[in-house]
Amino acid sequence: MTIRVAVIGGDGIGPGVTEQACRVLEAVRGAGLADLEMTRFPHGADHYLATGETMSDETFARLRDDFDCILFGSVGDPRVPKGEHARDLLLGLRTRLDLYVNWRPVRLRAADLSPLKDARAADLHMEILRENTEGLYSGAGRVEGAGTPREVAYSTGVATRHAVERITRFAFQWAEREERPMAVADKANAVPHMWGLWRRVFGELQPDFPGVASEAMHIDALVMEMVRSPARFGIVLASNLLGDIISDLGTGLVGGPGVAPSANFRPEGGAAGAGGPRCSALYEPVHGTAPDIAGQGKANPMAAVLSGALLLRRHGFGGAAQVVETSVEEALAGGVRTPDLGGSSTTQETGDWLCRRISNHTATHIATRGAS
Numbered sequence: 520m521t522i523r524v525a526v527i528g529g530d531g532i533g534p535g536v537t538e539q540a541c542r543v544l545e546a547v548r549g550a551g552l553a554d555l556e557m558t559r560f561p562h563g564a565d566h567y568l569a570t571g572e573t574m575s576d577e578t579f580a581r582l583r584d585d586f587d588c589i590l591f592g593s594v595g596d597p598r599v600p601k602g603e604h605a606r607d608l609l610l611g612l613r614t615r616l617d618l619y620v621n622w623r624p625v626r627l628r629a630a631d632l633s634p635l636k637d638a639r640a641a642d643l644h645m646e647i648l649r650e651n652t653e654g655l656y657s658g659a660g661r662v663e664g665a666g667t668p669r670e671v672a673y674s675t676g677v678a679t680r681h682a683v684e685r686i687t688r689f690a691f692q693w694a695e696r697e698e699r700p701m702a703v704a705d706k707a708n709a710v711p712h713m714w715g716l717w718r719r720v721f722g723e724l725q726p727d728f729p730g731v732a733s734e735a736m737h738i739d740a741l742v743m744e745m746v747r748s749p750a751r752f753g754i755v756l757a758s759n760l761l762g763d764i765i766s767d768l769g770t771g772l773v774g775g776p777g778v779a780p781s782a783n784f785r786p787e788g789g790a791a792g793a794g795g796p797r798c799s800a801l802y803e804p805v806h807g808t809a810p811d812i813a814g815q816g817k818a819n820p821m822a823a824v825l826s827g828a829l830l831l832r833r834h835g836f837g838g839a840a841q842v843v844e845t846s847v848e849e850a851l852a853g854g855v856r857t858p859d860l861g862g863s864s865t866t867q868e869t870g871d872w873l874c875r876r877i878s879n880h881t882a883t884h885i886a887t888r889g890a891s
């Protein structure tokens with residue numbers, strides 16, 4: 520079945536790294552490893568500044584109904600200092616499509632990339648799961664007495680039993696299936712309402728998964744342990760803001776923003792699955808638009824490319840995903856690295872190398888099969 524992919528490059532380095540991810544997906548398709556079709560959308564700061572809207576209702580309806588998933592770059596532009604278009608687009612797509620799981624895998628793709636220069640690095644392998652629809656990202660709040668000495672700003676964190684239960688159950692199920700430990704991070708000691716609910720839900724579900732080594736931890740203790748003994752973690756679940764932050768910590772443990780992919784998705788799948796909209800996922804690098812290096816050809820496209828691999832895997836082309844991931848590892852091992860990883864390759868050169876590698880890999884594979 521053809522996967523229909525909507526492509527939104529966004530701002531800053533987003534379009535450039537997304538273009539390389541598209542070229543890699545195109546190489547995968549050309550090699551007969553996956554069947555997909557990509558359609559470009561222009562949304563981002565330029566579109567917002569030119570039209571005054573982030574995304575029309577018609578476009579949203581097209582994304583929702585005509586596509587299986589979205590491949591996304593990143594959004595955020597100095598010309599929109601309050602970032603309203605970025606929130607509207609990215610947080611808007613996550614919530615309106617109910618992509619309630621944000622999966623941010625932490626994998627070490629070359630041993631020297633970790634700042635942990637001892638045995639701890641060898642065992643780095645975590646799945647960070649971030650609740651993606653509520654928490655401190657609810658948007659609820661107000662400012663009273665703006666600009667006065669008595670100014671007060673409120674931001675309301677929201678946790679619903681429905682949302683906390685479904686993602687906690689999802690995390691437990693993942694841990695059970697993969698036989699990995701599971702930890703959920705909260706700050707229930709200091710913020711009892713929202714994170715108290717998280718802790719209660721965790722306690723209620725825990726007996727359903729007796730085979731899973733699971734624990735609820737305070738976020739401050741968890742981040743310390745993530746650095747000190749990362750190997751003890753398998754599945755790490757957190758609410759929206761905490762998940763955002765710990766996923767960047769995870770990223771820092773394996774080489775930084777240039778190599779960290781993510782998937783936002785609804786596990787029930789698209790319309791062919793358990794109902795709901797057809798579009799069931801948005802794949803994107805964890806990183807942002809990197810204004811400090813935008814336009815210089817220096818951005819590392821690997822995080823975007825690896826997000827493309829997550830896309831392939833979730834939509835039924837696990838073999839193709841493996842080929843892409845292996846090619847990235849071979850590039851890193853062979854010194855094909857952008858400046859963030861100490862190399863001198865450009866964004867384009869890195870993409871060129873990966874595309875060539877994928878085509879050659881397939882040619883070799885076919886030749887070997889033909890000979891046997």
Ligand code: NAD
Nearest residue numbers: 593594595596776777805806807808809811812818819859
């Ligand atoms: P950032 O991830 O854009 O940059 C942090 C640092 O990492 C910078 O030094 C940058 O040069 C570097 N970096 C990031 N991606 C890189 C890559 N692929 N290759 C090489 N180096 C890379 O985070 P920030 O500076 O906090 O945010 C910049 C803008 O991006 C802001 O507008 C922010 O809101 C937005 N942002 C968007 C997303 C998203 O769209 N998912 C995520 C994070 C930040």
Ligand code: IPM
Nearest residue numbers: 594595605606609610763805
């Ligand atoms: C991310 C980003 C976004 C988030 C910003 C740009 C709103 O940091 O995707 O991690 O906080 O979710």
Ligand code: MN
Nearest residue numbers: 763764767805
């Ligand atoms: Mn983030």
